[in-house]
Amino acid sequence: MFDEKLARKAAINLKALRAQKPLIHNITNFVVMNFTANALLAFGASPVMAHAPEEVEEMVSFAGALVLNIGTLTHPWVDAMLMAGKKANELGTPIVLDPVGAGATAFRTATAKKLTDTLSISVIRGNASEVLSLAGEDSQTKGVDAVHGVDEAEGAALALSQKLDATLAITGPVDLVTDGKRVLRVFNGHERMGNVTGTGCTATALIGAFLAVDGDSLEATATALATYGLAGEEAASESKGPGSFHPALLDALFNLNSEKLEKKIRIKI
Amino acid sequence: MFDEKLARKAAINLKALRAQKPLIHNITNFVVMNFTANALLAFGASPVMAHAPEEVEEMVSFAGALVLNIGTLTHPWVDAMLMAGKKANELGTPIVLDPVGAGATAFRTATAKKLTDTLSISVIRGNASEVLSLAGEDSQTKGVDAVHGVDEAEGAALALSQKLDATLAITGPVDLVTDGKRVLRVFNGHERMGNVTGTGCTATALIGAFLAVDGDSLEATATALATYGLAGEEAASESKGPGSFHPALLDALFNLNSEKLEKKIRIKI
Amino acid sequence: MFDEKLARKAAINLKALRAQKPLIHNITNFVVMNFTANALLAFGASPVMAHAPEEVEEMVSFAGALVLNIGTLTHPWVDAMLMAGKKANELGTPIVLDPVGAGATAFRTATAKKLTDTLSISVIRGNASEVLSLAGEDSQTKGVDAVHGVDEAEGAALALSQKLDATLAITGPVDLVTDGKRVLRVFNGHERMGNVTGTGCTATALIGAFLAVDGDSLEATATALATYGLAGEEAASESKGPGSFHPALLDALFNLNSEKLEKKIRIKI
Numbered sequence: 001m002f003d004e005k006l007a008r009k010a011a012i013n014l015k016a017l018r019a020q021k022p023l024i025h026n027i028t029n030f031v032v033m034n035f036t037a038n039a040l041l042a043f044g045a046s047p048v049m050a051h052a053p054e055e056v057e058e059m060v061s062f063a064g065a066l067v068l069n070i071g072t073l074t075h076p077w078v079d080a081m082l083m084a085g086k087k088a089n090e091l092g093t094p095i096v097l098d099p100v101g102a103g104a105t106a107f108r109t110a111t112a113k114k115l116t117d118t119l120s121i122s123v124i125r126g127n128a129s130e131v132l133s134l135a136g137e138d139s140q141t142k143g144v145d146a147v148h149g150v151d152e153a154e155g156a157a158l159a160l161s162q163k164l165d166a167t168l169a170i171t172g173p174v175d176l177v178t179d180g181k182r183v184l185r186v187f188n189g190h191e192r193m194g195n196v197t198g199t200g201c202t203a204t205a206l207i208g209a210f211l212a213v214d215g216d217s218l219e220a221t222a223t224a225l226a227t228y229g230l231a232g233e234e235a236a237s238e239s240k241g242p243g244s245f246h247p248a249l250l251d252a253l254f255n256l257n258s259e260k261l262e263k264k265i266r267i268k269i
Numbered sequence: 270m271f272d273e274k275l276a277r278k279a280a281i282n283l284k285a286l287r288a289q290k291p292l293i294h295n296i297t298n299f300v301v302m303n304f305t306a307n308a309l310l311a312f313g314a315s316p317v318m319a320h321a322p323e324e325v326e327e328m329v330s331f332a333g334a335l336v337l338n339i340g341t342l343t344h345p346w347v348d349a350m351l352m353a354g355k356k357a358n359e360l361g362t363p364i365v366l367d368p369v370g371a372g373a374t375a376f377r378t379a380t381a382k383k384l385t386d387t388l389s390i391s392v393i394r395g396n397a398s399e400v401l402s403l404a405g406e407d408s409q410t411k412g413v414d415a416v417h418g419v420d421e422a423e424g425a426a427l428a429l430s431q432k433l434d435a436t437l438a439i440t441g442p443v444d445l446v447t448d449g450k451r452v453l454r455v456f457n458g459h460e461r462m463g464n465v466t467g468t469g470c471t472a473t474a475l476i477g478a479f480l481a482v483d484g485d486s487l488e489a490t491a492t493a494l495a496t497y498g499l500a501g502e503e504a505a506s507e508s509k510g511p512g513s514f515h516p517a518l519l520d521a522l523f524n525l526n527s528e529k530l531e532k533k534i535r536i537k538i
Numbered sequence: 539m540f541d542e543k544l545a546r547k548a549a550i551n552l553k554a555l556r557a558q559k560p561l562i563h564n565i566t567n568f569v570v571m572n573f574t575a576n577a578l579l580a581f582g583a584s585p586v587m588a589h590a591p592e593e594v595e596e597m598v599s600f601a602g603a604l605v606l607n608i609g610t611l612t613h614p615w616v617d618a619m620l621m622a623g624k625k626a627n628e629l630g631t632p633i634v635l636d637p638v639g640a641g642a643t644a645f646r647t648a649t650a651k652k653l654t655d656t657l658s659i660s661v662i663r664g665n666a667s668e669v670l671s672l673a674g675e676d677s678q679t680k681g682v683d684a685v686h687g688v689d690e691a692e693g694a695a696l697a698l699s700q701k702l703d704a705t706l707a708i709t710g711p712v713d714l715v716t717d718g719k720r721v722l723r724v725f726n727g728h729e730r731m732g733n734v735t736g737t738g739c740t741a742t743a744l745i746g747a748f749l750a751v752d753g754d755s756l757e758a759t760a761t762a763l764a765t766y767g768l769a770g771e772e773a774a775s776e777s778k779g780p781g782s783f784h785p786a787l788l789d790a791l792f793n794l795n796s797e798k799l800e801k802k803i804r805i806k807i
Contacts, residue, residue: 023681031302031318033569033610037735042780047735048681049569052612054645062642062681072302074321074345076612101317104331105324143292143317143331195523197306197316242311243519250781254733300571300587341571343590343614370586373600374593412561412586412600464792466575466585511580512788 002187007265010223011258013210018044022064022212026205027051027081029071029100032198035246036067039202042253043227045209051077056084064212066093067205070111071100078111085119094122094211098204102126103133104143116164122217124160125169125204125225128153135160150176158183167217171203175225179218186222187266188229195242196249203228226265231256233264271456276534279492280527282479287313291333291481295474296320296350298340298369301467304515305336308471311522314478320346325353333481335362336474339380340369347380354388363391363480367473371395372402373412385433391486393429394438394473394494397422404429419445427452436486440472444494448487455491456535457498464511465518472497495534500525502533540725545803548761549796551748556582560602560750564743565589565619567609567638570736573784574605577740580791583747589615594622602750604631605743608649609638616649623657632660632749636742640664641671642681654702660755662698663707663742663763666691673698688714696721705755709741713763717756724760725804726767733780734787741766764803769794771802 024045028036033049040047050059053076060066066088068081088095099112112134115121124134127146135156150172157168161180170176175186193199207224214220235248293314297305302318309316319328322345329335335357337350357364368381381403384390393403396415404425419441426437430449438446444455462468476493483489504517562583566574571587578585588597591614598604604626606619626633637650650672653659662672665684673694688710695706699718707715713724731737745762752758773786 025681029318030299030568031306034303034572034735037569038780038784041733041735046681046683048639048642049567049610050639050643051610052645054613055643058643058645059681072318072320075323101319104317105319105327107321107323107327143294143315143328145315195310197303197310239520241516241520241523242307243516243521243523246307246519247516247779247781247785250784251777251779252781254779254781298587299568300575303572341587341589344592370588373586374588374596376590376592376596412563412584412597414584464579466572466579508789510785510789510792511576512785512790512792515576515788516785 002266003269006219006223006267007262009219010227010265011261013214013220013223014044014227014256014261015258016213017209020213021046023048023062024065024067024205024208024212025050025060025063025084026067027077027084028067028069028201031071032201035198036202036205038250039253040205040209042250043206043209051080053080053083056080057087060084060088060093061091063093065208066095067208068095068115069098069100069201069204070108071201073111081115082118085115089120095119096123096125096204096208096211097121098201099124099126099130099134100201101143102130109133121164121166122211123167123169123207123221125171125207127200128170128172131160131168131170132156150174167221169221169225171200171225177218177222177225182218182269184218184222185268186225186229188226188233190232190236192236192242192245193232196246222267226267227256227261230264271535272538275488275492275536276531278488279496279534280530282483282489282492283313283496283525283530284527285482286478289482290315292317292331293334293336293474293477293481294319294329294332294353295336296346296353297336297338297470300340301470304467305471305474307519308522309474309478311519312475312478320349322349322352325349326356329353329356329362330360332362334477335364336477337364337384338367338369338470338473339377340470342380350384351387354384358389364388365392365394365473365477365480366390367470368393368395368399368403369470370412371399378402390433390435391480392436392438392476392490394440394476396469397439397441400429400437400439401425419443436490438490438494440469440494446487446491446494451487451538453487453491454537455494455498457495457502459501459505461505461511461514462501465515491536495536496525496530499533540804541807544757544761544805545800547757548765548803549799551752551758551761552582552765552794552799553796554751555747558751559584561586561600562603562605562743562746562750563588563598563601563622564605565615565622566605566607566739569609570739573736574740574743576788577791578743578747580788581744581747589618591618591621594618595625598622598626598631599629601631603746604633605746606633606653607636607638607739607742608646609739611649619653620656623653627658633657634661634663634742634746634749635659636739637662637664637668637672638739639681640668647671659702659704660749661705661707661745661759663709663745665738666708666710669698669706669708670694688712705759707759707763709738709763715756715760715763720756722756722760723806724763724767726764726771728770728774730774730780730783731770734784760805764805765794765799768802
C-alpha cells in the first residue's frame with residue numbers, strides 16, 4: 001500500500017514551508033509566471049521572479065531554492081539562468097530545472113543540456129518526452145506536450161539520474177521519481193491538470209518550495225508532487241472545466257493541512 | 270435566418286480539432302499568453318509559445334497554424350514573427366494575424382503593414398479601428414480599443430481583403446468576415462467579452478486552431494468566431510462580472526459539443 | 539470617524555473614470571500584466587501595455603496617466619520607462635511608480651532612485667520595506683515582500699514625500715497616504731489581498747486610473763486604495779481561498795457603484 005512515512009513527510013514539509021516562508025527565485029516562462037507565483041504563495045512560499053543579469057546573483061543569494069524553466073527561452077534568459085545557477089551552486093542552494101519542450105526544438109534540447117552540463121542540478125522535472133530527449137534517446141516532443149508514456153522513460157530517468165547525480169521526476173498519470181537508486185511512484189493527481197497550461201511548470205516550482213525545507217531531494221520531490229496532486233484532486237471535484245479548475249486548484253493548495261496530507265497522500269516505494 | 274450549413278461546419282471543425290489536436294504556434298503578447306494558451310487547450314488544440322530566433326522556424330514546421338499578435342511588440346519579436354512567417358509560407362502553413370493597436374502608434378501600424386507586405390497571411394482579425402488603419406484610411410485606435418463601429422469598416426475590409434488576398438475579420442457586437450467576395454456575419458457573442466482583456470487576441474488564436482483543420486479560410490474564421498461567441502454567451506449567463514466570466518469562458522469552451530453548435534451557431538451569409 | 543467628504547470623492551472619481559474611460563499606459567512586470575489590465579478594465583479605465591522605445595512616447599501622449607512598475611525589470615525596460623516618463627512630464631500627464639522589490643537588490647533600489655531622480659513622479663506606492671529603501675534608510679525587502687510595518691515607515695514616507703514633492707502611499711493592513719503635509723489612513727482592505735500576487739501592483743495601476751480624473755494626487759491615491767480595498771472586502775466574503783478571490787475581486791471592482799462607495803469607504807484624516 002501507500003507509504004505512511006512519506007505521507008507524514010509531506011505534512012512535515014508543508015508545515016516547515018509555512019513556518020519559514022522561504023523565498024523561491026524563479027526564472028521561468030511568460031505563460032506561467034502569474035500562475036506559478038500564485039501557486040507558490042498559496043502553498044506557503046514567498047515567490048520572486050527576476051531575470052536581469054544585474055540582479056539574479058544577488059536575488060538568488062536570499063533564496064531557499066532556484067527554479068529554472070525554459071518554456072519561452074531566449075539567449076539572454078539562458079545567460080541569466082546560468083549566472084543565477086552558478087551562484088546557487090556556490091551557496092549550496094538547490095536548483096530545480098523544468099526542461100519545457102526539450103526534444104521539440106534543437107535550441108531547447110541544447111539549452112537543457114547546457115544547463116545540466118554546467119550546473120549541479122538537484123531535481124529535474126519533465127514529461128516523458130522531455131526526459132527521454134535529455135537522456136539523448138530518440139524522442140519527440142509535440143511542442144510542449146509529451147508523446148511518450150511515463151513507464152517508457154523509466155530506464156532513461158534512472159540512467160540520467162545516475163549520470164547527473166540528480167533526482168529525476170517524470171510526471172504523468174502516475175508520477176515517477178528517482179534518485180538513480182530508489183524509485184518512488186506518486187498516485188495523487190487528476191487528469192484535469194492536463195487541461196490547464198502551466199500545471200507542469202507549477203509542479204516544478206512547488207518542488208522548489210519543498211527543496212527549500214527538505215534536504216532529501218527525492219523525498220522533497222515526491223512529497224511536493226503528491227501534495228500538489230492531492231490539491232488537484234480536490235479542485236477537480238469542485239470544478240466544471242479547466243477554467244473553474246484553475247482558481248479551485250489555488251484554493252485547494254491554500255487550504256491543505258497536515259491531517260489531509262497524512263490521510264490522502266499516495267506514494268509507493 | 271442563420272445558415273445551417275455553417276452551423277454544421279462549426280461542429281465538424283470542432284470535432285476535427287479535438288481528433289487531431291494540432292500544434293498551434295503563437296508569437297503573441299505578454300498580457301494574453303496564459304489566457305490564449307488555456308483557451309486553445311480548452312478548445313482542443315495543443316498550444317505552444319516560442320519566439321526565439323533560434324527555434325521559431327523549427328517550431329512552426331510542426332504546427333498546424335501560426336498565430337502572430339503584435340500586442341506588446343518590440344523589434345526582436347517582429348523579427349521572430351517574420352522568420353516564423355516566412356517558414357510557414359514555405360510550408361503552406363496558414364498564418365493568422367492580430368494587428369493589436371494598429372492605428373494607435375506609428376510603430377504598430379508600420380509593423381502590421383510590414384507583416385502583411387512580407388508574408389502571405391490567411392486571416393487578419395482586428396477591431397474596426399485596427400482594420401481601418403491597415404487599409405490606410407484615416408483611423409484612430411484608443412490604445413488597443415476600437416473607436417469605430419464594425420459597419421464603418423466594411424468597405425475597408427472588403428478592399429483590404431482583395432488587396433491582400435486574405436480573409437478579413439472585424440469583431441464587434443456582430444462580427445464581419447469577408448474574403449473579398451463573400452461577406453459573413455456572426456451573431457454569436459456577448460458584450461461581457463469586451464470587459465475582459467485578451468478576448469480579441471484569443472479569438473484570433475482560436476481562428477488559428479480551426480485554420481489547422483479547415484482549408485476554407487472564410488469558413489474556418491466565421492465558425493471559430495461563432496463557436497467562441499457561443500461559449501461567451503454561455504459563460505455570461507454563469508458569471509457575475511468579468512472576473513467570474515473568465516473561468517466560465519474556458520469551461521464553456523471545454524464543454525462545447527456538436528449538438529450545441531448545430532443548434533446555436535448563428536452565422537448569416 | 540471616517541471622512542465623509544473623501545467617501546463622496548471616491549464615488550465622484552469612479553463616476554468620472556467610467557464616463558471618461560481614460561487610457562492608462564502601463565510599463566509593468568510580466569507577472570501581473572494580465573491581472574492589472576483586467577482590473578483597470580473592471581474599474582472603468584482603458585488599459586494599454588507598451589514598452590517598445592519606438593512607441594512609448596506616442597502611446598503615453600494619448601494617456602491619462604502612466605504607470606511604471608519595476609517588478610521584472612531589465613535595462614531596456616528601464617530605458618523605456620525613462621522615455622515614456624519624460625514625455626509624460628512634458629505633457630503634464632501624471633506618473634505613478636511602483637518600486638517593486640526596492641531594497642531587495644541593488645539594481646532595483648538604484649533603478650527606483652534613477653526614476654525618482656530623473657522624473658517628476660506624482661505618486662509612489664510601495665510596501666513599507668520598499669519605501670524605507672527609497673528613503674535611503676537601512677531596510678530589507680524579502681524578494682518583493684515587506685519585512686517592515688507601515689507605521690515604521692511613516693517618518694520615511696513624510697520625508698521622502700517632501701523631498702520628491704510626491705504623494706507617498708504605503709500599503710499594508712492599514713494604508714498610509716501622505717503628500718508631505720497631510721496624512722490619510724485607508725482602512726478598507728482584506729488580508730486575503732496578501733495571498734494573491736500582484737494585488738499591490740494592481741493598487742498602483744488603479745491609483746493611475748484615478749489620477750487621470752482627479753488632479754489632487756493625495757485624494758486620488760487614497761480614494762483609489764479605499765475603493766480597491768472595498769472591492770477586496772467584498773471579494774473575500776465570496777471566496778474560499780486566493781484562487782476564487784482573484785475572479786471575485788474583478789467582479790467586485792466591476793460591480794462597485796456610488797452608493798456602496800459613499801457608505802463603505804473608510805478613510806481617516
